[in-house]
Amino acid sequence: MISINKNKGTAFRSKSQNGSSNTCRQIRTWLHKAISSRCHLGSNWVQNHIANCPRCHRRLVNVGRVHLALSAMKSQPHKLDLLMRANAQAIGVLKHSLRRAPKAQKLRVMLPEPKLFERCSKYMHSAANVAACIAILLLMKIGIFSSMDTFQTKGQKVIEQYYASQVGEDLADEVFSA
């Protein structure tokens, strides 16, 4: 009996804990939404302030310069044989047995290769087209288009009946025949 009571107690406690954690999460989400809806960079008062405050203006310009410099660093390409040369130089200081390994020979002539995702990205558009075609074929096979027609005619009939009961059959016929 005692153990049942104990279990009940823990179950109640864990339920109340779950409830409070859910409330906490909800409040957190609500607060986050409320703050981000008022304080994002695109909001009017922030834009007005930036336009009139020279200090913020300067700060944003400086941050922009840092980002510009970082993107310039990233966009600067290196020579294609750099990896090859770096590998050869690094292998040159390793142990004799490693230097003579077949893998080392392969590394000495290794060229940079684009990642799998980058290689596949050029086929992305055609893959999307093929997927769309397959989806349409599947929908036709399932018969969703014919059910859509049935749904439409039945819906029309229901509305027609509604109009007939509300405004009279003559007027409903006139509306739906047109």
Add this chain to the structure above:
Amino acid sequence: MFGKAVSYELIWDFTVSGTVDERQRWILSAMQSHGQELVTMLWRILGNEQDVCDAYQNTFLQLAHYKGGQKPEHIKAYIFRVASNAAASMLRHRVVEKKRLSTAIVTRKCTISPVNELDSKCLQETLRCYIAQLPGHLRNVIMLRDLAELSYAQVGRILDISAATARVYRCKAIQLLAVWMGREREERI
């Protein structure tokens, strides 16, 4: 007798080299799997091919001698940390060298003009100098996140911090770099 001894020695040498080869083959595998990313990161940090090769060589030499030839638990983390440290110390050397030759540089210093504002080389060099002066924890995050283009989770794993901390460090690093770059710009004006 002598001939026999020589042949035994040769067999011994062959077996020893064979075991070393087997034991340390993971270095070549690491080079194959992480080499490209590493070279890209070093190139972005240093911007000089010879320096990239030197830092790369230094990294793998340290990897080969890690605890008497043992394999580190997280090879990628070890390689990236060593490489970024090597690159940072090279950058610092460069800054010191520049300061030493400051009289020569003052005459060549970029003056403020619309052309120089968009001079990417000038911007990059300035940023490199300031990245080298950042505190270690901020510098590592900037190098791994922005120059090696690793995710925050990966950066956190490499530096043994949480992804959220990595985010905060990056934000602080950008703010600090912006302040320094702004100050430098004002000095030039």
